[in-house]
Amino acid sequence: MTGEKKEIAARVRVLREIGEISGETLAKELGFDPQEYAGWESGETEFPIGSLVEIANRFNVDLTELISGEPSRLKTFCVTRSGRAPEVSRRPAYTYWDLALKFHRKKGEPFLVEAAPDTEGKPLAMNTHPGQEFNYVLEGRLLISVGGHEMELGPGDSIYYDSGEPHGMKALGGSRARFLAIVL
Numbered sequence: 001m002t003g004e005k006k007e008i009a010a011r012v013r014v015l016r017e018i019g020e021i022s023g024e025t026l027a028k029e030l031g032f033d034p035q036e037y038a039g040w041e042s043g044e045t046e047f048p049i050g051s052l053v054e055i056a057n058r059f060n061v062d063l064t065e066l067i068s069g070e071p072s073r074l075k076t077f078c079v080t081r082s083g084r085a086p087e088v089s090r091r092p093a094y095t096y097w098d099l100a101l102k103f104h105r106k107k108g109e110p111f112l113v114e115a116a117p118d119t120e121g122k123p124l125a126m127n128t129h130p131g132q133e134f135n136y137v138l139e140g141r142l143l144i145s146v147g148g149h150e151m152e153l154g155p156g157d158s159i160y161y162d163s164g165e166p167h168g169m170k171a172l173g174g175s176r177a178r179f180l181a182i183v184l
Contacts, residue, residue: 009043026058049088073102085112115140126167129164132161138155
């Protein structure tokens with residue numbers, strides 16, 4: 001885990017402690033596995049981005065504050081120029097760029113996500129988090145599994161789903177896949 005990821009874990013821990021709630025209680029309240037949550041907060045494993053969204057909502061802070069340690073300030077609009085979106089989370093199979101990091105009190109979290117081309121031979125990394133998610137494929141082919149149903153998506157295809165269901169995706173065909181993901 002990079003220093004940035006440890007800082008995120010520390011900010012989550014401080015919010016939890018200020019709220020006088022145990023890690024196990026918070027995990028159960030948000031529908032996370034308590035052991036998995038303990039690994040996230042200790043820095044052993046990375047917080048999934050959807051889980052950070054839920055934690056930010058629980059403590060009434062912007063995701064921006066959890067990720068960067070700085071408050072969001074933009075209230076009318078937020079422009080993110082091509083190639084300049086801040087990278088906010090790294091998991092082995094995915095790279096995320098926040099498309100509205102500095103917008104205050106977003107109702108959804110929009111990301112550009114890239115599934116690495118070397119994920120095809122590996123099993124899907126499954127994830128769950130409360131809420132819903134919308135994915136729109138921009139390039140490449142993507143295998144996605146939601147609630148045990150697998151489907152292949154290509155450019156222009158989209159899916160909207162209950163992100164409380166186990167879900168995961170990976171690039172197909174030896175090329176990266178890029179998609180928009182909006183976590184609600």
